[in-house]
Amino acid sequence: MLFMVLGCKSSKQIASSGELNTKLTAKQLIKEHNKKEPKFKTLQARVKVDYVQGDKSQSHTINLRMEKDKTIWLSATLGIVRAKITPTNVSFYNKLDNTYFDGDFSLISDLLGTKLDFEKVQNILLGNAIYNLKDDSYNTDIHEGSYVLSPKNQNQLFEIFYLLNPTHFKMDSQQLTQPLEQRMLEIDYKDYQEVNKQIVPQNVKVIALERDFETTITMEFKSVSLNSSLNFPFRIPNGFQEIVIK
Secondary structure (H helix, E strand, C coil), X not given: CCCCXXXXXXXXXXXXXXXXXXXXXXXXXXXXXXXXXXXXXXXXXXXXXXXXXXXXEEEEEEEEEEECCCEXXXXXXXXXXXXXXXXXXXXXXXXXXXXXXXXXXXXXXXXXXXXXXXXXXXXXHHCCCCCCHHHCCEEEEEECCEEEEEECCCECCEEEEEEECCCCCCEEEEEEEEHHHCEEEEEEEEEEEEECCEEEEEEEEEEEEECCEEEEEEEEEEEEEECCCCCCCCCCCCCCEECCCC
């Protein structure tokens, strides 16, 4: 059901092989990353999504609409599957099996194995750091052509690593691990593109691992447009069965 964003009529792919500067401090890296947060009121895109969970796989093209900080809206072809995410609510319905969900972020958190909210989901889609980088102090390192930020006081129950690109300072990868729970969430940003002078993801791969069970979502963002007038139609059909997350 869930994950998607970005590509456009006037988009161009961004080079991602810049030269590393070992003298940059964590504070400077964070400042550069925050400067690159895309600025827009609304965003619309078509997203090719490949979803693999265990031995099940699906492929869909999804229409994504976003009103920044307010609404994320997703709709598959002919509205067969549709979702609407706001800061307080997650809702979706599936006409293929006549089911729906209307509740909190437990559905998305359960899918990816880590606690998420609206801001974190939006950050994942836009290539921003999942958590606010100003909330901690960080060590810096270099790994395979990326800058690495890791909290100086890394929580043994919950470890996180941010890999920043030396060209545009957006995320190359975000990696969250919960060793005791045997959980791992990795979001890899393969390519970025420039749309109306804003840098947004083009190809993203999300890997959620819980013990030996893996969920993979790959997204290719196409036909992105910014700041168009959008609506977000959503109504759960009558007679559908509610999905309950225990």
